[in-house]
Amino acid sequence: MTFSLALCLDAPMQSWGIQSRFTVRETTTEPTKSGVVGLLGAALGIHRDDTERLSQLARLRMGVRVDREGILERDYHTAQNVPTTAGTGHRTVISQRYYLADALFLVVLEDDGPTLLQQAAEALRHPHWPLCFGRKSFVPARPLLRTGEGDQDDLRTGAAVQEKPLQDVLTEHPWLETRSSIHQRNLAAIDAGEVIALRTMVECPPATPGAQSRRDQPISWARDDRRFATRTVLSGQVPLTPALIAAGEPCS
Template sequence: MTLSLALCLDAPMQSWGIRSRFTIRETTTEPTKSGIVGLLGAALGIPRDDSKRLSRIAEFRMGVRVDREGILERDFHTAQNVPTTAGTGHRTVVSERYYLADALFLVVLQGADASLLSEAADAIQRPHWPLCFGREAFLPARPLIGNGRDSHLRSGAGLQEKPLETILEEHWWLETRAFVHRRELTAIDKGDVGTLRTMVECPPSTVGSESRRDHPISFSRGDRRFITRTVLSGHVPLTKELISAGEPRVLEQTDR
């Protein structure tokens, strides 16, 4: 049995850094493996220095579908009274911080450890620690996993007995804005079928793949370590079926 976990990542702001150092904190254009492992670790209540338990999460294969490309934004943070490297005084440091505005992602995790996937799915809905997308202030705008009854709050489908690639192709579109639905349906009627960008973990020998140094080995303070994994960029068609399945349902009287 192939078991996968489908999550919705929707927030006004998200940040997924790989090479953030010193005064420049960048972000990638989709969630990183280290960021998702940290997210699930927070949900499960795993301390950052428990590398053994976090490594079990990191073994899950990960795929991302970009349901709405984010807008890259930058702001500046000022920190005062920062000790100098020589230890002779203090200084003011200005850092540049990049983030994605209005991004929307479908994240799918697949693995052989069905019990841990099930435990993670439960924890996501009742997290031990608050969940955030890259920074503590970047909170989810809607549940990561939807409630079957609350289908007007379209979110991730949760646990699915399907391979990762199948879910990326078949999961309902997470976009909830009605005018965007109408725009894409009109485009399809005119023969202009849109696509959704994907980024899927793959073997290193896969043709066209690229490396990402975001597979976490340790999150411990002073000992943050990562190794390289391989991902393949692709696309899936945005069909009428994906759009209609994701259309928010109007609340009926019995649901109020």
Template sequence: MSEATLALRIDAPMQSWGVRSRFTGRDTAAEPTKSGVVGLLASACGVARDDTARIAELAALRMGVRVDREGLVERDFHTASNVPQSDGTSPRTVLSERYYLADALFLVALHGKTDLIAELAEAVRRPRWPLFFGRKAFVPASPLIGTDGHSTRRGTGVVEQPLLEVLETHPWLENRFEQRHQVSPADGAELLRTVVDVPASDPEAELRHDHPLSFANDDRRFESRTVRVGHVVLTEAMKGAEACS
């Protein structure tokens, strides 16, 4: 069966991709997590939180992230008053710290069977439920998939290319040239960080505990996956002749 890749533009003033969020401490990863992206797609498709079979189908897609603009980690200090106590005693005040990414921009690529990829592209264009990046207040700043005339800049949608080729050649999503990216100390090449699903046998594999099994409110479960962190060279062809709008 044929396969394809879905390219998405993940762009918002604020994003949060928690991996170890518990109680009064809510963290964020430096790029979109597998659980966060699967949750985004599930919302677009109208998949119920306890539909483990459908969640497993989405989580089985191979995912790659290219960081087109590194975000800045920010912290909010929250105070919640009159929080009920489980023992019925007087309400209490709860203090919490919540971290998020500010001003980040990502290309997220998902690879799998063509029919599923096409279904997901249509769902993202016309989502069943609202889309947000980690928290309900963190909504997209631009379409995840571009409209005619802007698709190459705002997320190409479905492309018949392998995942790594998409990360290596897709036009840069940035619209400014004072961006935050890395420079190779060896040859001065401009680099964009990538995080890509790989088999556990890969010699550079790292564990990430963000592969979702269930999003049910009383049964949220995750397992580990393996990724490789690397870089792609930001070429003149990827920058293009004109800045993206």
């Protein structure tokens, strides 16, 4: 049996870096595996040097559906009085930090049993540490778990975990967009015959045709032993349908 947990990642600003170095901090165009595992680790209260517990989260299969493409933005930072590497004085450091503005993602995690996903879901409702999307100031704009279905008792018992494969959740989960004006505009476009597709990025076996490499599979986050491995993902599309739009949660 296969079980899945769907997360809503919505924030004014998000940053998901893989190759950030020194004065240039980049971001990918969708959440990284390391970033999502870190998010779950914060919710569960797992310390960065607890490699065993983090590895349990890292083995979850992950898929992403882009419900709203973000706008790539750049911050220009200047830090003064930074000690030199030689320790002989201070200097001014200029850095460029990229982030996504107004992005919205459906992230789906898959496992062969419900227990770990249910633990993660409960922790996301009552996180041990504050949650953020890549930087401490990039906080969620709404709950990560959709609460539009079922009562609170159902939610507490793990109803967020579904007995279905990741790909089915990506295809069937209600659209996360909340703006009624956007709903109406897309419904009109679909009625006029336009095909609207939501981009997906799904973890896959290395031999899958068209697979792309991502060096964001966490191995260790210990302060003196940060290591990541390469995983493979496959880019795809999910059609946006009137049913997905109608099942969404418009609020304005």
